[in-house]
Amino acid sequence: xxxxxxAKQNLEKTYSGACRSVHEEIKYFHSKGCEVHTIxxxxxxxxxxSSGGIPHKSxxxxxxxxxxxxxxxxxxxxxxxxxxxxxxxxxxGDLQQPDVHFIHNCVHLASEKVHGKPLAxxxxxxxxxxxxxxxxxxxxxxxNSHLAKNELMSRFSxxxxxxSVIYPAIDENQFRLLPIEERNAIRADLGVKSDExxxxxxxxxxxxxxxxxxxxxxxxxxxxxxAEKTHFVFVGKDKLSPEYQAILDRSPYKDRVRQLxxxxxxxxxxxxxxxxxxxxxIEEFGRVVAEAMACGAPVITTKWVGASELMKAESAEFVxxxxxxxxxxxxxxxxLSDKALRKRVSLANQTSAKEVxxxxxxxxxxxxxxxxxx
Ligand SMILES: Nc1nc2c(ncn2[C@@H]2O[C@H](COP(=O)(O)OP(=O)(O)O[C@H]3O[C@H](CO)[C@@H](O)[C@H](O)[C@@H]3O)[C@@H](O)[C@H]2O)c(=O)[nH]1
Ligand SMILES: O=P(O)(O)OC[C@H]1O[C@](O)(CO)[C@@H](O)[C@@H]1O
Numbered sequence: 001x002x003x004x005x006x007a008k009q010n011l012e013k014t015y016s017g018a019c020r021s022v023h024e025e026i027k028y029f030h031s032k033g034c035e036v037h038t039i040x041x042x043x044x045x046x047x048x049x050s051s052g053g054i055p056h057k058s059x060x061x062x063x064x065x066x067x068x069x070x071x072x073x074x075x076x077x078x079x080x081x082x083x084x085x086x087x088x089x090x091x092x093g094d095l096q097q098p099d100v101h102f103i104h105n106c107v108h109l110a111s112e113k114v115h116g117k118p119l120a121x122x123x124x125x126x127x128x129x130x131x132x133x134x135x136x137x138x139x140x141x142x143x144n145s146h147l148a149k150n151e152l153m154s155r156f157s158x159x160x161x162x163x164s165v166i167y168p169a170i171d172e173n174q175f176r177l178l179p180i181e182e183r184n185a186i187r188a189d190l191g192v193k194s195d196e197x198x199x200x201x202x203x204x205x206x207x208x209x210x211x212x213x214x215x216x217x218x219x220x221x222x223x224x225x226x227a228e229k230t231h232f233v234f235v236g237k238d239k240l241s242p243e244y245q246a247i248l249d250r251s252p253y254k255d256r257v258r259q260l261x262x263x264x265x266x267x268x269x270x271x272x273x274x275x276x277x278x279x280x281x282i283e284e285f286g287r288v289v290a291e292a293m294a295c296g297a298p299v300i301t302t303k304w305v306g307a308s309e310l311m312k313a314e315s316a317e318f319v320x321x322x323x324x325x326x327x328x329x330x331x332x333x334x335x336l337s338d339k340a341l342r343k344r345v346s347l348a349n350q351t352s353a354k355e356v357x358x359x360x361x362x363x364x365x366x367x368x369x370x371x372x373x374x
Pocket of ligand 1: 014015016017018020021103104105144168202203204235236261262263264265266283284285286287288289291
């Protein structure tokens with residue numbers, strides 16, 4: 001039996017896309033008969049055990065600066081790997097010398113896209129990620145999109161054969177189109193009347209990265225008759241900054257825009273929407289896009305979102321470059337004004353989302369991990 005150790009500093013957050021990836025990895029290796037251990041500072045122990053993992057808590061060096069703390073975590077993980085005599089050590093961007101690295105964030109590109117400047121050389125994330133890629137401190141990388149793979153190849157000259165793309169998956173039993181009565185009940189609970197429409201942006205947080213400001217600006221640019229029959233919602237753990245609140249306060253439709261709380265059954269939000277919007281400056285994959293597609297939402301997003309790679313044919317017309325808020329407004333208007341178009345794009349998205357169903361993941365993992373677990 002092979003022993004696997006998966007390291008990630010934080011394994012507590014249920015709304016984090018990277019944590020969800022770790023659960024996919026645990027379930028896969030467990031299903032292959034491996035003994036799967038995890039190490040993290042914080043863990044949702046019950047969840048890890050129910051996925052088939054054996055959780056270990058690393059010491060928390062909370063008094064240390066962030067980067068030093070990351071290095072301590074990395075060392076703790078390496079120590080445990082030695083003790084358990086693991087056959088395969090898997091990192092998620094915060095382990096310095098894994099066998100295989102799942103990369104969730106392109107921190108250098110993100111700094112350029114979100115803040116308009118290179119990542120500072122003393123930034124915690126620069127110090128953590130740069131040596132891994134520059135010094136080739138891995139045997140293989142799993143990137144969560146072609147966008148991420150291309151970035152790693154072009155910035156760090158990593159050879160193409162060292163990187164596989166495996167899109168994060170969606171649980172098709174959770175993220176699916178609900179019966180119309182249930183969808184209508186959720187909409188009614190959200191205060192949407194039968195002749196009104198609902199547009200939403202759902203994310204884990206980091207509103208600037210996800211372009212929440214662009215969403216607000218575009219709402220203001222909608223034709224009055226369209227905006228006044230539509231509700232707009234955004235979901236994420238962050239509080240609006242004063243700058244973003246000011247954008248909203250200037251909007252003629254500010255009373256139609258609301259933040260909704262993070263809830264367990266997030267698929268209810270996707271099912272309630274007439275359009276899902278993610279005008280992100282960068283999103284390496286963006287599970288929320290795939291989840292919204294599987295729940296039948298037409299999606300508007302940018303070419304800087306990895307999951308836009310799933311959007312085909314007519315749906316691909318709703319992938320834009322992210323720069324112009326007028327373009328975003330026009331795309332929203334086109335969908336809000338045309339029920340038949342919404343229906344076509346919804347059906348196309350539901351079909352495309354099948355590419356990332358959890359049931360299709362085993363084959364993709366086999367291709368990468370087969371040689372490690374035979
Ligand atoms: N339960 C619950 N989950 C939520 C809620 N809001 C968001 N989430 C969940 O939080 C997850 C967010 O995942 P991503 O959209 O992928 O973003 P991320 O947390 O920043 O994840 C990072 O890693 C991912 C996996 O590689 C990447 O897909 C992503 O681009 C990013 O780099 C999704 O599964 C989404 O359903 C909520 O209200 N309730
Ligand atoms: O959203 P989370 O769960 O904090 O994880 C984000 C990911 O970003 C990193 O902090 C940097 O890539 C990783 O360590 C982690 O896997």
